[in-house]
Amino acid sequence: MSRPADDLIRLAHVGMHPDRLRKLVAGSGSAGTVLRRIERGRLDLPEEARRAALVPASERRGSLCEAGIDFVVPGDVGFPERLADLPEAPLFLFQRGRSFRGVAVAIVGTRACTGYGRRLAEGYGEVVSKAGWSVVSGLAKGIDGAAHKGSLRGYAGGVAVLGSGIDVWYPRQHRSLGEDLLEAGGTVWSEAPPGARPLGWRFPPRNRIISGIAHAVVVVEAGVKGGALVTARIALEQGRDIFATPGDVGRPASIGCNLLIRDGAFPVFDAEDLLECLRLLLGEPTTASGEDSPGALNPDPGEPIDKFLAKLGDDPVAAIAELGRLVAIGSVEIDGDGFVITRK
Amino acid sequence: MFASTNSVALVGVEARAVSVEAHVGGGEKGRLSLVGLPDTAVREAKDRVMAAMAVSGYRFPPRAVTVNLAPADLPKSGSAYDLPIALALLAAAGEIPDGACNVVALGELALDGALRPARGGLGAAIVAAEMGIPCLLPPEAAAEASLVSAADVQVVRSLAAAISTALGESTFRAPPPRKIHIPERYDMAEVRGQPLAKRALEVAAAGGHHMFMSGPPGSGKTMLARCLPGVLPDLDERTALEVAQVWSSAGKTRRCLTRPPMRSPHHTATTAAVVGGGSGVPVPGEVSMAHRGVLFLDELGEFRPQLLDALRQPLEESEVTIARKGVAVTFPAAIQLLAATNPCPCGFHGHFRKGCDCSERMIQRYRRRLSGPLMDRFDIRIRVEQVDPDALIGPPEEPSRNVAERVAGAYDLQRARGRRNRDLGRSDLDGLEFAPGAQKMIEGALRHGAMTGRGFDRVRRLARTVADLDGADVVRETHAGQALILRGHHEPSR
Numbered sequence: 001m002s003r004p005a006d007d008l009i010r011l012a013h014v015g016m017h018p019d020r021l022r023k024l025v026a027g028s029g030s031a032g033t034v035l036r037r038i039e040r041g042r043l044d045l046p047e048e049a050r051r052a053a054l055v056p057a058s059e060r061r062g063s064l065c066e067a068g069i070d071f072v073v074p075g076d077v078g079f080p081e082r083l084a085d086l087p088e089a090p091l092f093l094f095q096r097g098r099s100f101r102g103v104a105v106a107i108v109g110t111r112a113c114t115g116y117g118r119r120l121a122e123g124y125g126e127v128v129s130k131a132g133w134s135v136v137s138g139l140a141k142g143i144d145g146a147a148h149k150g151s152l153r154g155y156a157g158g159v160a161v162l163g164s165g166i167d168v169w170y171p172r173q174h175r176s177l178g179e180d181l182l183e184a185g186g187t188v189w190s191e192a193p194p195g196a197r198p199l200g201w202r203f204p205p206r207n208r209i210i211s212g213i214a215h216a217v218v219v220v221e222a223g224v225k226g227g228a229l230v231t232a233r234i235a236l237e238q239g240r241d242i243f244a245t246p247g248d249v250g251r252p253a254s255i256g257c258n259l260l261i262r263d264g265a266f267p268v269f270d271a272e273d274l275l276e277c278l279r280l281l282l283g284e285p286t287t288a289s290g291e292d293s294p295g296a297l298n299p300d301p302g303e304p305i306d307k308f309l310a311k312l313g314d315d316p317v318a319a320i321a322e323l324g325r326l327v328a329i330g331s332v333e334i335d336g337d338g339f340v341i342t343r344k
Numbered sequence: 345m346f347a348s349t350n351s352v353a354l355v356g357v358e359a360r361a362v363s364v365e366a367h368v369g370g371g372e373k374g375r376l377s378l379v380g381l382p383d384t385a386v387r388e389a390k391d392r393v394m395a396a397m398a399v400s401g402y403r404f405p406p407r408a409v410t411v412n413l414a415p416a417d418l419p420k421s422g423s424a425y426d427l428p429i430a431l432a433l434l435a436a437a438g439e440i441p442d443g444a445c446n447v448v449a450l451g452e453l454a455l456d457g458a459l460r461p462a463r464g465g466l467g468a469a470i471v472a473a474e475m476g477i478p479c480l481l482p483p484e485a486a487a488e489a490s491l492v493s494a495a496d497v498q499v500v501r502s503l504a505a506a507i508s509t510a511l512g513e514s515t516f517r518a519p520p521p522r523k524i525h526i527p528e529r530y531d532m533a534e535v536r537g538q539p540l541a542k543r544a545l546e547v548a549a550a551g552g553h554h555m556f557m558s559g560p561p562g563s564g565k566t567m568l569a570r571c572l573p574g575v576l577p578d579l580d581e582r583t584a585l586e587v588a589q590v591w592s593s594a595g596k597t598r599r600c601l602t603r604p605p606m607r608s609p610h611h612t613a614t615t616a617a618v619v620g621g622g623s624g625v626p627v628p629g630e631v632s633m634a635h636r637g638v639l640f641l642d643e644l645g646e647f648r649p650q651l652l653d654a655l656r657q658p659l660e661e662s663e664v665t666i667a668r669k670g671v672a673v674t675f676p677a678a679i680q681l682l683a684a685t686n687p688c689p690c691g692f693h694g695h696f697r698k699g700c701d702c703s704e705r706m707i708q709r710y711r712r713r714l715s716g717p718l719m720d721r722f723d724i725r726i727r728v729e730q731v732d733p734d735a736l737i738g739p740p741e742e743p744s745r746n747v748a749e750r751v752a753g754a755y756d757l758q759r760a761r762g763r764r765n766r767d768l769g770r771s772d773l774d775g776l777e778f779a780p781g782a783q784k785m786i787e788g789a790l791r792h793g794a795m796t797g798r799g800f801d802r803v804r805r806l807a808r809t810v811a812d813l814d815g816a817d818v819v820r821e822t823h824a825g826q827a828l829i830l831r832g833h834h835e836p837s838r
């Protein structure tokens with residue numbers, strides 16, 4: 001008779017879809033039964049997945065230990081209670097970094113974000129982290145990455161939940177960001193076995209973990225399709241509070257947020273506003289360090305350079321010169337897409 | 345039994361005198377041998393010359409004839425040697441006096457004795473002026489040749505006319521080039537809105553700066569580009585002649601000789617078509633046709649990468665060298681490069697209203713095609729947005745005429761200093777005089793990390809040009825401020 005923990009660690013390396021695995025385990029009563037069925041080839045699985053299930057638990061534990069990866073299950077110290085309470089809670093998580101404690105705020109959004117959204121997400125990440133809450137996101141391109149980046153300027157350790165294996169940085173450019181996050185006392189989680197490639201189907205289940213551990217979910221920019229809205233929908237089912245930053249009507253990267261607001265998400269306008277809302281909702285964070293109050297970074301909505309020039313006066317030449325002066329003193333920045341961002 | 349006359353061969357854009365010699369002697373009747381490195385078209389001259397002579401009432405000598413084109417090591421090509429061959433041959437046969445050979449002649453003969461257009465008219469005039477003898481050219485070639493004021497260019501339409509002109513029996517001197525004013529097809533008054541892009545174009549024109557525009561389709565990048573030649577000053581006599589020589593060596597004539605040319609090759613163009621080359625005798629490419637003018641590359645990201653790489657030599661050295669067996673030919677290519685591109689394959693990346701369908705990878709691949717060394721050449725980089733519909737129905741804006749006046753003023757200042765601002769190197773820039781406020785401003789931007797060392801040079805170059813547009817000796821704050829905006833903010837590939 002094998003130990004249940006050993007069964008789980010072997011099952012975790014099969015890399016099945018979390019929903020399927022959960023149903024199988026719930027249906028047959030225990031992880032051991034499912035494992036047996038895999039061993040006998042009773043489940044429709046690729047051959048390599050079947051073989052992965054056969055590797056003994058002790059061997060798995062050894063290689064995880066060597067790679068600095070923890071394996072946590074509900075009830076463990078490192079496994080967030082909030083997540084364990086959900087009906088769709090993962091059966092296990094691979095973990096790197098420090099054991100997570102505290103209160104998390106999810107900051108999510110589209111990968112195809114605008115420079116404006118990126119800046120906003122960075123600002124959000126920074127104030128949330130400085131206030132002492134952990135920023136949780138998916139380490140994806142666009143908004144996710146920006147939120148993580150901003151959070152590194154704060155003090156609370158961040159959390160990244162990956163759709164790939166825990167030792168696979170995706171996108172590759174975010175490797176250093178992920179490593180910085182771990183170094184700054186953050187946590188990285190994944191449900192996929194080490195080495196798993198970032199396949200599309202792994203991301204929606206990943207999103208339920210992000211919203212699952214969060215007390216509040218902030219959507220910065222989201223299109224009508226895509227993961228950010230999926231996260232928001234799951235968060236709603238999980239009973240999490242949802243914040244969204246409105247954007248121009250008809251701007252594709254903002255449609256999702258505007259729809260969320262119509263459906264009852266709470267609109268937030270800037271980093272300071274977000275902080276106020278979070279304070280009301282979550283109370284003062286327990287681990288806040290108190291110093292260096294946030295609000296230093298406060299981006300206004302960006303606008304195309306020509307429109308901004310029109311505001312600087314009727315004489316275009318003088319307006320261009322004035323814009324140059326503003327850039328030189330650092331009160332205004334122009335991003336690669338030609339948008340003007342003002343800094344207060 | 346022997347006679348010789350003169351013609352020209354082009355080596356690159358340089359015209360070299362060619363001596364056309366004919367000898368009529370004993371031997372086989374009716375044999376004509378042509379020596380002196382002629383190509384096929386030159387060899388065929390034999391039949392055309394014989395027919396034209398017969399139609400014009402002259403007898404082909406009933407003896408062996410040898411025609412030599414000297415110097416023999418210079419490759420000669422084309423049909424333009426028909427006329428000098430006919431003249432030398434007739435003189436050698438005693439059909440016409442030797443005096444008829446004391447000319448520089450060029451032109452293809454039709455079988456009925458009429459003269460057809462030939463390339464190299466300008467070169468013929470230059471050689472004729474040096475030799476101090478008249479120059480006989482068909483009308484088309486005579487038009488460009490008239491730029492050489494020291495030459496006695498005679499327009500001839502047939503072999504018979506050429507003979508009588510060469511003998512001084514008749515004369516039809518080519519009229520001097522008319523200062524025709526061809527109105528530019530594009531005027532900046534028609535470009536609504538776009539204050540930044542227009543200012544950028546003016547500064548680019550004034551300092552000769554290479555300019556890069558990125559923006560969604562329909563934002564008016566091409567329209568803006570077409571306005572650039574219209575605000576550039578006229579070419580002076582020397583540069584007009586340079587340009588005409590290049591065009592002449594390509595066998596093309598310009599409608600208006602004194603305006604700077606603009607060439608806009610399509611992005612499917614081959615490297616040879618743009619940089620120059622071709623089989624046999626090299627011909628100038630678009631980059632040389634745009635000498636002293638503008639080379640506009642629309643959809644820069646779509647051009648072949650090796651073509652863009654090949655542009656680096658002309659951009660650095662203002663000339664292109666094409667090596668062929670035996671000869672390396674150098675064509676001038678002092679160009680102002682103007683480029684436009686979409687920010688991504690679909691064109692709408694960063695658009696404030698429409699969405700972009702491209703994946704991050706597609707965008708990166710698209711932008712990687714624009715190599716760093718090439719992008720470094722662009723002093724001015726701006727983003728062009730689609731214009732607000734409100735601006736489209738506004739009053740007409742400042743016409744090109746006014747802009748051109750300011751540009752001409754800035755040109756004069758640079759000419760007095762002896763160098764275009766585009767060509768200012770780091771040591772020149774270090775010697776520029778900046779007002780304390782302007783200096784502080786540029787240093788401030790450096791400190792804020794808003795630019796790199798290379799950006800620093802670009803800003804100083806541009807600031808000098810903006811000051812020139814103001815007629816200011818010292819670069820002031822307003823000039824530095826504009827320069828900071830015009831040089832662009834982020835590198836196009838992030």
